[in-house]
Amino acid sequence: MANIYDHAYELETALRNSEEFTQLQEAYNAVMSDEAAKQMFDNFRNTQIELQQKQMQGQEISEEEVEQARKVVETVQQHPQISKLMEQEQRLNQVINDVSRIITKPLEDLYGAGEGEQQ
Amino acid sequence: MANIYDHAYELETALRNSEEFTQLQEAYNAVMSDEAAKQMFDNFRNTQIELQQKQMQGQEISEEEVEQARKVVETVQQHPQISKLMEQEQRLNQVINDVSRIITKPLEDLYGAGEGEQQ
Ligand SMILES: [Ca+2]
Ligand SMILES: [Ca+2]
Numbered sequence: 001m002a003n004i005y006d007h008a009y010e011l012e013t014a015l016r017n018s019e020e021f022t023q024l025q026e027a028y029n030a031v032m033s034d035e036a037a038k039q040m041f042d043n044f045r046n047t048q049i050e051l052q053q054k055q056m057q058g059q060e061i062s063e064e065e066v067e068q069a070r071k072v073v074e075t076v077q078q079h080p081q082i083s084k085l086m087e088q089e090q091r092l093n094q095v096i097n098d099v100s101r102i103i104t105k106p107l108e109d110l111y112g113a114g115e116g117e118q119q
Numbered sequence: 120m121a122n123i124y125d126h127a128y129e130l131e132t133a134l135r136n137s138e139e140f141t142q143l144q145e146a147y148n149a150v151m152s153d154e155a156a157k158q159m160f161d162n163f164r165n166t167q168i169e170l171q172q173k174q175m176q177g178q179e180i181s182e183e184e185v186e187q188a189r190k191v192v193e194t195v196q197q198h199p200q201i202s203k204l205m206e207q208e209q210r211l212n213q214v215i216n217d218v219s220r221i222i223t224k225p226l227e228d229l230y231g232a233g234e235g236e237q238q
Contacts, residue, residue, distance in 0.1 A: 005217070005218075005221070006133075007126065007133045008218045008221040008222060010126050011126040011127055011129075011221075012221050012224055014123045015222060015225055016224075018122070018123055024229070025229055028230075096226075099127045099222065102130075103127060103130050106131065106135040106140055110144055
């Protein structure tokens with residue numbers, strides 16, 4: 001038991017010290033310390049969350065909303081610091097997804113073998 | 120980068136060799152090797168998944184369905200091998216949630232500090 005948590009904390013430290021995380025940190029701080037960039041980024045995030053929530057709740061999304069969201073995405077993509085931040089987020093997400101797949105492999109092996117041949 | 124994955128694989132091995140996982144494996148195999156228990160468990164899981172999907176899609180769940188689900192839960196809880204399996208699943212889920220919270224702490228620290236004081 002302690003063993004699992006020891007390894008989890010070691011992994012946490014490795015993630016925290018990784019190039020992926022430190023570069024995300026830099027990109028995030030660059031955006032947050034620029035008031036205009038921060039507002040643009042917050043606006044982008046809020047728009048995304050709003051649309052996702054509507055989608056999950058099965059609410060209809062109007063053409064105007066789709067168009068508005070498209071414009072917000074276009075704007076942030078043209079902002080060097082924000083697009084850098086989004087790129088770093090994607091890189092770290094990839095690492096987190098990989099890690100998550102690795103550590104849940106035992107469960108996948110167990111439940112994936114559920115049908116057919118008994119182990 | 121390699122460092123992160125090395126630690127992830129070490130964590131995976133620790134999880135796979137943990138008492139929590141090996142006991143889950145035993146409980147799962149005990150249910151799967153008993154045809155009646157397996158059918159009861161599959162029925163329980165399918166009922167759960169069906170209701171969750173309806174809920175997520177905002178569909179109404181009838182009184183009959185709630186009552187039916189309640190009966191299925193009652194039945195599996197009274198089955199020693201299945202209730203043992205569910206208990207072991209909860210134990211491992213707790214460990215996985217703890218691990219997940221530990222390794223995403225850097226992101227929580229970064230984004231949680233987003234408002235208010237700059238770092
Ligand atoms: Ca099997
Ligand atoms: Ca801050």
